[in-house]
Amino acid sequence: MSLIPSVFGRRSSVLDPFSLDLWDPFRDWPVSSSDETSQLAATRIDWKETPEAHVFKADVPGLKKEEVKVEVEDGNVLQISGERTREKEEKNDTWHRVERSSGKFLRRFRLPENAKMDQIKASMENGVLTVTVPKEEVKKPEVKAIQISG
Numbered sequence: 001m002s003l004i005p006s007v008f009g010r011r012s013s014v015l016d017p018f019s020l021d022l023w024d025p026f027r028d029w030p031v032s033s034s035d036e037t038s039q040l041a042a043t044r045i046d047w048k049e050t051p052e053a054h055v056f057k058a059d060v061p062g063l064k065k066e067e068v069k070v071e072v073e074d075g076n077v078l079q080i081s082g083e084r085t086r087e088k089e090e091k092n093d094t095w096h097r098v099e100r101s102s103g104k105f106l107r108r109f110r111l112p113e114n115a116k117m118d119q120i121k122a123s124m125e126n127g128v129l130t131v132t133v134p135k136e137e138v139k140k141p142e143v144k145a146i147q148i149s150g
Contacts (some may be wrong), residue, residue, distance in 0.1 A: 031117035043105040054133040081106040
């Protein structure tokens with residue numbers, strides 16, 4: 001059983017109750033078809049939680065901020081999408097290798113109830129998109145001592 005994750009890649013999204021991604025055992029395998037729609041750009045995203053916020057970091061090399069969308073749908077689903085376009089082929093060009101992926105990508109994450117949806121911020125620097133979703137402060141329950149009579 002321990003061979004499955006090493007052969008087919010990480011299965012963390014299967015165990016993550018907030019992820020809307022489906023586990024695809026062929027996600028990391030190279031696509032041999034030349035059909036642009038089958039060459040879906042697999043965008044990797046890290047999600048970490050700090051005491052103050054949920055922070056998402058997505059690798060989107062070569063994309064401009066205008067080519068990436070960050071949206072909230074259904075009130076608590078963070079959606080990151082975009083499209084990498086294929087370089088135009090000139091008649092006199094001879095391609096020896098095409099390894100960079102092109103196509104549309106879409107990733108969705110269901111955010112927990114403590115996310116402040118109205119204060120989400122996104123920035124892009126050096127091909128990395130960072131989306132920060134602040135969290136509500138966790139209020140500690142007030143403890144009141146009760147005198148015991150008798």
